[in-house]
Amino acid sequence: MAYRDAVRYIEAMKPGYVDAVAEECLRTKKVIRAVSPTLDGLRSRVEWSSDAADLYEQRLRETIDLVDGLHDGFDKAGAAIAEYAEAQTRAQALVADGVAAEDHLRALIAPIVATQSLVVRLSDPLRAWNDLRVTTGATDWLIELGVQDEIDMVRADAERLWQTATGAYDDAIRIETEARTDALALLAAAYRLLPDFLANSTLSAKIVDGTPGLRDTRGKYHIGPPTAPDLTFDSDFPHDPNATATPADYASWNKWQAMLRGAQTARPDLDDALDLYAHYRDGTGTDRRVDFEEGYREDPNIRSAVDNEIATAQREAERLYRETGQTAFQMTGKPAMVDSMGLYPTTENWQKSLGDFAMYGTSDVVVDGDQITMKIKVHAEDVYNFNRGAADIATGEPDNDNGRFSTLGWAKEFRTHGDLERTVTWTIGESPDLSGGTGPDRHAPGEDRADGRSDG
Incomplete structure (x- = not known):
């Protein structure tokens, strides 16, 4: 059962931006694919008559493999990002449905809420109705006693709107979370397809170490x-x-x-x-x-x-x-x-x-x-x-x-x-398994407020 504050991150998403990244990945894939026929043709068009012939063939194979790896990596990445952008759009549509239902609920129960405690009056419509729909104690019963008839009159409509809103928020979170999890897994698979461009020969290492700017020292x-x-x-x-x-x-x-x-x-x-x-x-x-x-x-x-x-x-x-x-x-x-x-x-x-x-x-x-x-x-x-x-x-x-x-x-x-x-x-070269690691359950008495936003 989710309330609106749990889906505000979905409202703030920019699926258009995400989709633009997906399109760029797929465009890059097409550019890389355009190079492949030229590289493949070199195998039949170029003949070496020197001691370096075997080295040339090896380097050509490595280059073709590199290009194929780049192509497949960007292909998978583009598809994964595009699917996530589409899921964001569907999740935002559900949130919009939930907000509309919540706004109708606010108007419906406003006269009743105005008679309740400060906590209820300051609550959002979903939490306010959740308090009104069930009597949870003697104090709650006394406060609601004078408006019980009004609560019963709107109960059917209020319950329908409450279920619609919370259901829409739940579905939005589920769709976005599942899509994000799938996208991360696909992106990890795409990343493993990309060549690592490692220099593993003594000569290559010497060139890299001796050329300013080639080695990343800003890790x-x-x-x-x-x-x-x-x-x-x-x-x-x-x-x-x-x-x-x-x-x-x-x-x-x-x-x-x-x-x-x-x-x-x-x-x-x-x-x-x-x-x-x-x-x-x-x-x-x-x-x-x-x-x-x-x-x-x-x-x-x-x-x-x-x-x-x-x-x-x-x-x-x-x-x-x-x-x-x-x-x-x-x-x-x-x-x-x-x-x-x-x-x-x-x-x-x-x-x-x-x-x-x-x-x-x-x-x-x-x-x-x-x-x-x-x-x-x-x-x-x-x-x-x-x-x-x-x-x-x-x-x-x-x-x-x-x-x-x-x-x-x-x-x-x-x-x-x-x-x-x-x-x-x-x-080495594979992703770690993050699912097996767990830490102690410390149950600190409280956490922190580190961003400067209000703690109402």
Whole structure:
């Protein structure tokens, strides 16, 4: 049962952009295919009468194989991306159907909602009706007692609209998730078809090492002990000792306290985010560890970001092994923000708890023959705070309200951090199996809020 906040990432997708990438892959495939007849013709048109004839034949075969690999790789990649773009379009159409049903539900139950508690009045239509449709306790019964006839009068229509909206959102998430999973598998297969362009002869290595710019020295990982990056985070609402609280500030503080207490009762699904928001309001500013394992289990984009980091570390481990010959080493990766990868968390709890956080990996690598074993720790780092002019994704509440509390010194931003560990073993040139690695279930009391968006 999904609500709209769970599908906002689908609403924000740009299937046209994705389809343009697919078309470019398929265009590249056609260009590569146009070269093949020329290469094939060289076999019959060119005859060598020198000691290099065998070497020429070998290099020609290698070139043809390279072109064939490029062609097949771009062909598979283009098809996979095109199918995913089409799935995004279908998912967005379902979300639009759900939004329309939810808007009708809002209008239908608005008079009833206006008589209910602050928590219900501030809820979206689906959650409001979910509260109204079933009496969950004595307090709930007393509040709804005076409008029970009105609830019964709209029940059939409201239930139909509620089922339509949640069903559409569920189907949209299923279609997008399944399509993305299939696309990633196909893209991985396409990647394995691409030639690696490795120089494996002594002469080639000498040419590469002696030519500035040919060897990539800007890889994501570098050899060395685990090293935390020097990260700088924004702080839009620093404490101002000269700021004077107004009656509106006190009213806002009490309003958000009431919303926090109401959400702690009515929204157990936001327990991580609410714990972080409560820590912000307590004004201590102490660091808080997040349960990154829980985020990996519950949020598909966090899971994709971590899996991508592990796959990148695998490729970097192979690169460093080839370049240095070391069979046992440690390495540390450069940090990157998950939003820059298009992998901002999709679930409301983790949007509020983690948001756009910095992620990097540290690894121990051992090479044994053609097998590599890597123990990697993926780190999440950020600061829980609020951004001037921004707003909460799920509710639209402005960040400025809560940022003001930090300016007054009533609340305080704080550093957040978390990590998870995986051990993967693979054959050089093949992708690691990410399905078998699991980490400890730490159940931290709360996670982090690392992107500066509001924690309503």
